[in-house]
Amino acid sequence: MRTDTAAERFPAAAPIAPGRVPLAGHAARLHRDPLRFVRELRRHGPVTRIYIGPRPVHFVTSPDIVRELLTSQARSFDKGAMFDALRGPLGDGLITASGDRHLRHRRLVQPAFHHARIARYADVMSERSLARAAAWKPGTTIDLVPQIHRLTLDTLLATLFADPQDPELHTAVEGWLSVKYHSMRLALSPIDAWAERIPLLPGWRPPDAGPLRRLVAVQERIIGAYRATGRDRGDLLSMLLLTGGPDDALTDAEVTDELITLFLAGTGTVSASLAWALYEISRRPDVQRRLHDELDTALAGRAPGFDDLPALVRTRQVLTEALRLHPPSWLLMRRALRPVTLGGVRLAPGAEVFFSPYALHRDPELYDDPDRFDPERWPRQSAVRAPRHTYLPFGAGTRLCVGEDFAWTELTLALAAFLGQRRLTPADSTPVRPLVGTVLRPDRLPLTAHARPS
């Protein structure tokens, strides 16, 4: 009698997705319509192989195998080629670190994001958002994308550094952010895949390390001033400096890397989420009315604060749904460190594995009518906890976003601040398009503000 082993039930090599062409692989299709491309891959199996130029990548489309990748098999993987490429221009903090370095940094950075600490940052988040909303005169139309970018950067800087800011900090961060976007695009692009083999390909240039050097210099100055007093100023930086015992604390260079990582991780993602949420709300008067009712009842005109979060149930539902339909981290990746079998597919060391929160969130087998924006699909409990691995805006497992609670707090307070003061309507009928970079964000968001209560 014959019994199937796992190796027989699943192919040892994943099937190649249709549409591969010589040299370019699937790069043209991935480039032309990446969101559609990643959604369609589920048709070809739970793990399928695609080629970005010459580079093979295993693409996981099954939530169970994503769970395996992120939890039970997590130790067999690091973050992969893109993150190697980012280390030079962006530094080596939690996002790029691997192995023991990651474990140590994670343990030391985590206290800066404890609940009690976030409660302190919440005042800054609320104040900044209220000021931005108040400055938006009723009856005027603005493109909210740059406004929101400024707001989230401002909020992050003010939660990182409580004291009067170094005059060069803003410029240094902005300069570094532009390199960040450039480097991340390069690291993901098929051209970069080619450049690994032909480094002198025209058009490819290594990312400029100058902005990182300038930002590091400013931060060293700020860290020096903090060390001189040793005081906890209630901000994120104090926590990074005070964490760990005498033999284990983060060094100045490590703190600098972590600060830079927080700029990298905590700006584009938050601003994209807030923009998508406001986009959906502005197009749905019924959803907006329910949010206004909730805010009027819960806040009665007061400024929103940390203690109000449990009462803002509908606001949280709207954000949960916005992050399902438009997860900023739409594509995530890992690389095998050793021979490993994932979902029955054998991977050699160095094999790259991708998965897409966007594709999972719009999989019709996981969500009814997945393209519909429906906040009511989420339970009313104040802390919406969707099953991990089918809902992954913040990832999962050992590399789960360390800023998740920070982000929920910031997003909820920002929505409360904007909608407490304004009613929003779309300014024109030109469709808003998703820009698909390392972060998925709207290309523009022209909205008109109206006075409230109206």
Ligand code: HEM
């Ligand atoms: C809505 C906003 C945010 C989204 C959608 C988001 C998403 C993510 C995702 C998906 C990961 C895991 C990446 C992977 O598994 O490869 C991650 C990691 C991370 N995020 Fe966030 N993030 C957000 C906000 C923030 C904020 C506000 C901060 C900090 C201020 C932050 C800091 C980090 C860090 C440091 C990591 C690396 C954690 C590790 O590897 O141990 N994120 N984020």
